[in-house]
Amino acid sequence: MSIFLRCEHIVKVYGERVVLPGVSLEPPQGGVTALLGASGCGKTTLLNILAGFVRPDSGEVTLRGRICSRPGPDRGVVFQDSALFPWLDARDNVALGLRAGGASRKRAADKAEEWLERVGLADCAERFPAALSGGQRQRVALARALALEPEVLLMDEPFAALDAMTREQMQILLASLQERLHMTVLLVTHDMAEACLLADVALVMGTGRGIVRGMSIRDARPRDMTDSSFAANLTGIRWLMSEAAAG
Structure with a gap:
């Protein structure tokens, strides 16, 4: 089976700071992949490279085998600031x-x-x-x-600036649209509960170390935050985050 979307050995350095040390990633087609990690670990940089806004120092992004080095209509982007x-x-x-x-x-x-x-x-x-x-x-x-x-929707903390009630409404809307359209979504978030609600795969990045931990979330959507399985997934992501922080 051919790979849908692939990041291969992505390196990005700013000055003497290695932000992405050689990140490889193959998000599942038609699923939601959440990227988590501490501020400054490279989540947004990786998303911007996927979008074609930033060029990696080495490595490449391919979509259905085509190299993506510039922005294109095959990748939609939603920012934290709506940018209207x-x-x-x-x-x-x-x-x-x-x-x-x-x-x-x-x-x-x-x-x-x-x-x-x-x-x-x-x-x-x-x-x-x-x-x-x-x-x-x-x-x-x-x-x-x-x-x-677009074939891929890239979202950079799109709900972070919203109040709790509006954030929940937007999460429900995104989950509904994703289910109906079978979109491939990459979601950068600091919110572990949001990752549990929306993601099929949660990946944790470490500062200067790229993607260091990950887990699958197999529960059907819509998900209930009061379910024991939700609590178990949230505990799992918290453990991944603590492991990434500890190095």
Whole structure:
């Protein structure tokens, strides 16, 4: 069986600091992989290399055997900050990438409205980012990424800045969309409970050491935080994090 997405021996050095010492990764196709670890361990750098925003010093990223050295519509990205253009309304923010890809104005607008409806913002198409809540802005950002129908969705702590209730709503939305669309998702998070809720695979990175620990989470979604299996998975991730921190 051919490999869907692969990072092979990724090295990234800033000055004298080795951020990624030769990271290799093959996330499961159609699953959610969570990347955890202490601040500065290289999670975001690895995600940016996968997205094509940063070039590794050595190693390569391939998707279906194609080398990915630049950004492309096959990889959608959602940032912690929604990164919406403040002078565009929600519809036009979602449509922007579609227009850049050659879609007509009408086709882009229609598809943008379709995705805004999918993320629960059908009534917000003409609102500008300043008139949206933090959770609504992240929904627009998610719609913008998914409207391009990427093969991989890359998410860099997308819910970290949200309040607890909104974060839970966004986690439920992501889980629902992932199940329906069978998306391959890489999720950078500091939240161990979030990894337990969403991920099929949890990988822990150590500072300057790359991916040092990992575990599979086989429970069906949606997952219940009160279940004993959830508690067991959370304990497992905590142990992985402590082992990574201890070196």
